[in-house]
Ligand SMILES: Nc1ncnc2[nH]cnc12
């Protein structure tokens with residue numbers, strides 16, 4: 183089977199060609215499928231508190247973000263060597279290619295690994311060596327965003343950004359994730375300021391579980407260029423106007439929001455209203471192994487639940503291309519792919 187053929191039905195309906203997608207919100211550690219958790223655990227002699235892969239999968243029913251983060255963090259224990267990080271990254275790239283992903287910017291929670299005694303250089307080498315081969319091996323381009331963790335002190339975030347810079351690791355930028363309900367964005371201003379001074383791009387999770395004010399704070403205090411999630415911005419009409427006017431990209435993850443109980447059902451998700459309000463919305467998978475949907479499946483399920491029209495899908499595809507941290511040449515290639523897909527879809531577009 184051609185790896186670029188649609189792997190899910192709805193994408194096929196809208197398609198002569200599969201919708202070309204750009205993924206801007208994806209945690210590499212959230213792509214650890216139970217089978218890979220078990221094989222890495224065996225290789226590294228790590229004891230798992232699960233009977234088998236089905237037992238682990240049966241625990242993927244989350245009450246909220248915190249209960250998900252506990253399992254997500256626990257499973258990271260199986261990642262021990264650079265080769266493990268390489269394998270996890272390559273497995274994601276392979277699945278992403280089958281989903282029609284043409285460019286991916288992926289998060290890595292570096293502090294979660296250095297905090298367990300792994301060397302930053304080895305972790306980064308494992309990931310970036312897989313990403314560097316993504317074009318030849320999987321026919322998609324990619325880049326790395328190192329995420330600092332909001333539940334840890336801002337001082338440690340600053341040290342992490344400094345280490346990434348000192349190592350000269352090939353990273354696109356810095357992000358921030360984990361729980362939004364504790365620390366204030368201001369604690370992370372020095373880390374984001376250092377990243378900015380070194381020409382790194384900046385994004386942060388906000389408005390996922392936290393209030394709209396958190397979105398304004400990461401824009402004003404951390405000077406981020408994109409906001410990850412941002413769905414709760416919809417609670418503040420003035421903020422929505424600002425985000426529209428300033429064309430701030432929001433990397434929205436509808437299936438994730440339902441699985442973590444921020445939104446009751448996909449049919450209740452604000453993504454369509456956000457697009458109709460003129461927000462620069464992109465669609466993403468977040469932690470696909472845990473939420474049971476890679477990007478093609480996220481697009482399909484969301485399209486169906488919200489009855490998205492061709493103009494919505496076109497906007498999602500275009501917004502992601504325009505929001506990607508790529509050079510002009512790559513952006514033009516991606517624009518051309520979206521345009522070709524639109525015309526191949528004839529009257530639908
Ligand atoms: N959805 C999410 N929100 C915050 N931090 C995360 N880390 C991995 N997934 C996350």
Ligand SMILES: [Zn+2]
Pocket residue numbers: 207208209359387410468
């Ligand atoms: Zn996320």
